[in-house]
Amino acid sequence: MIKKLLVANRGEIAVRIIHVCRELGIRTVAVYSEADERARHVRLADEDICIGPAPSAESYLNIAAVIRAAQTSGADAVHPGYGFLSQNAAFAQACENAGLTFVGPSPLSIALMGSKIEARQLMEDAGVPVVPGETPADQSDESLRRSIERVGLPVLVKASAGGGGKGMRLIRDESEIAPAVQAARREAVAAFADGTLYVERLIEQAHHVEVQVFGSATGTEVVHLFERECSVQRRHQKVIEESPSPSVSADLRDRITRAGVQAARAASYRNAGTVEFLASPSNQSFYFLEMNTRLQVEHPVTEAVVGVDLVLAQLLVASGEALPWAQNALTQRGHAIEARVYAEDPSRDFLPQAGRLLLYREPRLPGVRVDSGVGEGDEVSVHYDPLLAKVIASAETRDQTIARLAAALRSFPILGIRTNIPFLLRILDHPRFRNATADTGFLDAEAASLAEALHDPAVPAHVRAAVEAEREGSTSEASSSSWDPWNATGRAEAPGIKATNSTAGSGRPVCIGDGTYLVDADGRREVVYVARSGSRSWAFWNGRDYSISLDDTTGRRPTSAASASHGVQALTAPMPGTVLKVLVEPGARVVKGETILILEAMKMELPLRALEDASVVAVHCREGELVQAEAVLVELA
Numbered sequence: 001m002i003k004k005l006l007v008a009n010r011g012e013i014a015v016r017i018i019h020v021c022r023e024l025g026i027r028t029v030a031v032y033s034e035a036d037e038r039a040r041h042v043r044l045a046d047e048d049i050c051i052g053p054a055p056s057a058e059s060y061l062n063i064a065a066v067i068r069a070a071q072t073s074g075a076d077a078v079h080p081g082y083g084f085l086s087q088n089a090a091f092a093q094a095c096e097n098a099g100l101t102f103v104g105p106s107p108l109s110i111a112l113m114g115s116k117i118e119a120r121q122l123m124e125d126a127g128v129p130v131v132p133g134e135t136p137a138d139q140s141d142e143s144l145r146r147s148i149e150r151v152g153l154p155v156l157v158k159a160s161a162g163g164g165g166k167g168m169r170l171i172r173d174e175s176e177i178a179p180a181v182q183a184a185r186r187e188a189v190a191a192f193a194d195g196t197l198y199v200e201r202l203i204e205q206a207h208h209v210e211v212q213v214f215g216s217a218t219g220t221e222v223v224h225l226f227e228r229e230c231s232v233q234r235r236h237q238k239v240i241e242e243s244p245s246p247s248v249s250a251d252l253r254d255r256i257t258r259a260g261v262q263a264a265r266a267a268s269y270r271n272a273g274t275v276e277f278l279a280s281p282s283n284q285s286f287y288f289l290e291m292n293t294r295l296q297v298e299h300p301v302t303e304a305v306v307g308v309d310l311v312l313a314q315l316l317v318a319s320g321e322a323l324p325w326a327q328n329a330l331t332q333r334g335h336a337i338e339a340r341v342y343a344e345d346p347s348r349d350f351l352p353q354a355g356r357l358l359l360y361r362e363p364r365l366p367g368v369r370v371d372s373g374v375g376e377g378d379e380v381s382v383h384y385d386p387l388l389a390k391v392i393a394s395a396e397t398r399d400q401t402i403a404r405l406a407a408a409l410r411s412f413p414i415l416g417i418r419t420n421i422p423f424l425l426r427i428l429d430h431p432r433f434r435n436a437t438a439d440t441g442f443l444d445a446e447a448a449s450l451a452e453a454l455h456d457p458a459v460p461a462h463v464r465a466a467v468e469a470e471r472e473g474s475t476s477e478a479s480s481s482s483w484d485p486w487n488a489t490g491r492a493e494a495p496g497i498k499a500t501n502s503t504a505g506s507g508r509p510v511c512i513g514d515g516t517y518l519v520d521a522d523g524r525r526e527v528v529y530v531a532r533s534g535s536r537s538w539a540f541w542n543g544r545d546y547s548i549s550l551d552d553t554t555g556r557r558p559t560s561a562a563s564a565s566h567g568v569q570a571l572t573a574p575m576p577g578t579v580l581k582v583l584v585e586p587g588a589r590v591v592k593g594e595t596i597l598i599l600e601a602m603k604m605e606l607p608l609r610a611l612e613d614a615s616v617v618a619v620h621c622r623e624g625e626l627v628q629a630e631a632v633l634v635e636l637a
Contacts, residue, residue, distance in 0.1 A: 001319045002026050002077040002101060006070040007041065008091075009081030010060065011373030012389060013295070014041035017079050020311045029073040031066060033059035035381045040373050047073055054383045060084045061193075063091050067098050077101035077318065083385065086294040087114050087161075103318040105293045106219070109267045113291040116160045117198050123288045126266035128259050131278060131287040133200035135160075144181050147199045154204075157181055159188035160196040165236030167191060170202065186580070187605060203287065205439045206278040207231045207247045208238075211260030212302045213275055214313065216323045219268040223327045224257040225306050228298055230276075232427060234350070234443040239420075240427060241298035242337040243305045246398060246436035247281045256286050263291060272299075272314050278440070297340070297390065300369060304336035304394040335401045336394040339409060339428075343386040345418035346451040351574050352601055354382040354629075358416035358531035358538060359515050363408040367394050367401075370408075380417055382576040382601050388419065398436075402428055406543075413529035413540035415515075418547075425543045426450045459539070459546050462509070466517035466528035467537045467548055469509040568617060569636040571608055573627045577601030582623055584634065588616045596634055597621070610636065 005021055006029040007014045014030065018041060021028045030045035035054035042048045049069040052059035059065065061084055070078055078095050080086035086104070089111035095102040104110070113119045117135040124130055133155075134147040148155050148171060157180055159167025167188030169180035185195040212225040229245035230238045248256065260275040274296045279286040299310050313324050343353040360376040372389035374380065380388070391412065393405035406428050409421050427450065432438045443450075459467075509517040509528070517528045529540040539546045577599040584596050590610040599606040614636035621633045 002103075002315060004029065004073065004075045005077045005079055005103070005315075006031065006066070006073060006075040006100075007045070007079050007081065008060070008066050009079075009084055009086070010036055010039060010041055010384065011387065012371045013081040013083075013297075013373070015044060015373050016371055017081065017311055018044045020309065020315065023312070024315060026315070029069065029075050031060070031069050033383070035383050038378070040375050040378065049073060054381065056084065056383065057193075063088070063094050066091070067094050067100075070095075070100055071098060075100065077103060079103040079314070080294065082292075082294045082297060087292065089114055101318050103314050104271050105215070105267075105269055105273060109219075109269050110293045112267050113273075113293050114161060115196075116158060116162065116290050117196070119291055120198075120288070122266055123263055126262055128263050128266075128288045129286065131200050131203060131289060133198060135198040139196060141178065141181050144197060144199065145177050148177055151199050151201050154202040156200045156202055157184045157197055158200055159184060159192060159194070160198055161192040161194040162188060165233070167197070168236050183605065190600065203278045203280070205282075205441065206280055207245070208233065208276065208289075208440050209245050209248060209256060209279045209286065210274050210276040210296070211257050212296075212299070212310075213260050213264040213269065213273050214310075214317075214323065215264055215269040215271060215273070217270055217317050217320050219270040221323060222261050222264045222269060223323060223325060223330065224261050225302050225308065225310075225330055226332050227253060227257060227260075228296075228301055230298060231440050232433065232438055232442060233440060234447050238298065238340065239443065240337060240339050240424070240433075241301055242335065242398075242401075243301040244332050244335065248279065249281070249284065252279065252281070252284050252286070259286070259288070263288065267291070269293075271317055272310055297387075298338050300371060300390065300392040301336040301338050301394075304369070304392060305332045305334055306330055307333065334394055334396050335398045336392060337398075337401050337405050338390050338392045339405060339424045340387055340420075341389045341391060341409075341412070341414070341424070342420045343380045343388050343417050344420050346420050346423040346447075347418075347454040348574070350420070350447075350451070351606070352382075352386045352604060353417040353419070354380050354575055354601075355417045356380075356533075357414060358533055359413055359529055359540075360415075361413050361529065362389070363391070363411040365404070365408055365411065367404050368392070368408045369394075370412075388414065402434070410543035412543075413545075415529060415531040415538035415540055415545065416533060418545065422454050422544050423451060426453065457544060457546065459548060460521070460541070462519040462521040462526065463528050463539050463541050463546060464548070466509045466519050466530050466541075467539050467546075469511065469517060470515070470530040470532065471537065569611065569614060570632045571596060571610075571634040571636060573599060573629055573631045573633055574606070574608075575599075575601055575629050577606065577627060579621045579623050579625045579627060579633070580605060582619060582621065584616045584619065586616050586618055590614055590616065590636070599627075608633070 004027040007017050018028045028045040030042045030048040031051045032042045051065040085091040089107045092102045093107040120130050136143040136147045154172040157169045169184040171180045189195040208230040215222045228243045230241045232240040263275045272295050274292045276289040277286045344350045362370045369392040395401040509519045512518050531538045537548045580600040581598040592612045594610050595607045617635040617637045
């Protein structure tokens with residue numbers, strides 16, 4: 001058995017691995033960047049080692065630094081989590097060369113499947129159907145253009161070393177080819193240090209269905225743990241995942257899971273992996289998309305319906321033990337859905353958010369699991385992916401699971417930054433999600449309208465009352481210890497709870513805990529969460545968050561990407577980031593919607609566009625420069 005494990009990752013997956021290690025009695029070592037010194041995974045581990053500055057290329061992606069940390073700490077194994085170095089064959093090989101057990105597949109398997117180009121060829125040789133496409137040996141922009149023309153629009157340009165939607169661009173029109181290829185290559189180099197691209201035909205109205213596979217330590221035995229539906233994705237980044245797939249028939253499930261096992265065997269695969277397919281339920285066909293040679297973000301939905309612990313199994317198999325399950329012993333029961341909670345503002349084109357979590361309270365409800373890597377008071381950094389937590393609900397039926405997940409999200413207050421919780425709730429309520437017809441194009445078509453309803457919410461009277469009570473330092477006659485949560489829901493009366501624990505008769509909010517207020521909302525008892533930062537208060541009620549200044553009565557979102565003064569517009573940075581591209585010069589004319597510059601933050605490119613036709617007066621930034629939030633970047637008139 002592994003004695004000491006170094007977790008070469010951060011966030012919720014690092015926390016998840018550390019918790020399993022505690023169950024097994026394995027000591028843990030956390031690595032962290034200078035930006036993560038106080039991060040939750042660092043606090044939970046038995047030991048911690050700083051491996052470099054905030055930029056991931058200088059810390060979490062620094063193979064030499066991670067190996068050095070493992071050797072210094074005396075670790076005998078490394079778990080890569082997902083993202084960062086998890087699918088890096090050179091890292092897996094470096095672990096083996098250093099005498100460290102790598103909790104994952106062999107370097108050869110990672111190399112075979114890590115190159116999407118080589119993986120396509122391997123699958124074709126193994127008889128697994130692949131999406132039509134082309135991989136030009138000549139990687140010049142012009143060569144890629146010719147490949148795109150041969151495959152035929154619409155196409156996807158994808159990074160060979162990619163994953164998570166990074167280095168991927170959809171092209172529907174010839175005019176989009178050059179900028180899309182260049183943007184995909186830039187993003188691929190930044191995320192994976194590899195700008196190799198390939199072209200793949202866009203399969204319209206397809207469903208993204210993936211098969212969880214697991215190989216024995218020798219790679220000679222492979223089982224599948226059924227499938228997951230991951231079609232609800234925005235810009236190729238998954239948002240909601242579920243198992244079983246509601247779009248897959250019994251026959252298609254049998255064929256697609258057998259293909260997943262076939263793919264894993266072709267790569268002599270060991271440990272946990274995922275084979276991803278595009279499926280067309282209408283004609284029961286499917287195509288191999290890629291294989292992720294690691295644990296997936298959405299693995300908890302499989303754990304919930306199959307009744308397994310995939311991380312535990314990873315550690316056991318990496319220690320040389322046999323597979324914990326036989327294929328005929330694995331079955332599905334019930335349904336599970338996962339929603340990814342991101343630090344982003346859907347009302348501002350899903351702008352990533354950074355800042356301090358003034359209030360953070362995870363829901364504790366039956367059938368609900370929360371995997372997270374943050375806590376109240378933590379800083380959400382501009383340097384990393386904006387995923388805060390995953391909320392997983394499970395129940396006997398899909399409808400019950402949707403209701404349970406919605407209830408959990410409505411009870412998940414996060415204050416200090418914007419999150420996508422209101423957006424997630426609108427997805428769960430959408431008819432196409434409810435009737436399981438949402439395909440991979442669902443959010444591309446519906447995201448704007450779903451987010452539109454989240455603009456400038458009017459603050460309900462009971463929410464404003466709670467905010468004002470918090471500003472006045474209101475206190476309750478009842479102590480928090482005497483408050484019963486059943487009383488707060490308005491659904492049941494707990495014995496012995498007196499009128500002092502409610503707002504009945506007084507109409508005043510009652511403080512029942514730190515930042516928590518019991519209010520009267522049209523005759524119902526509701527809970528409102530409140531936090532304050534400077535002159536601005538934040539509030540959360542029923543799945544919606546509000547940001548309210550002292551003299552504001554609407555709760556509109558603060559700050560805009562542009563502000564006007566004396567006829568001059570100042571285009572400002574919506575958040576801290578690096579200036580990736582400046583596309584204008586002083587004196588140039590721009591039209592409404594034209595991209596003026598591109599920022600890079602939280603592993604994403606953020607284009608800043610002109611709000612109206614104008615002339616460029618001055619440019620106050622340069623490419624490669626790190627700018628702070630609200631810094632004036634370009635002046636327009």
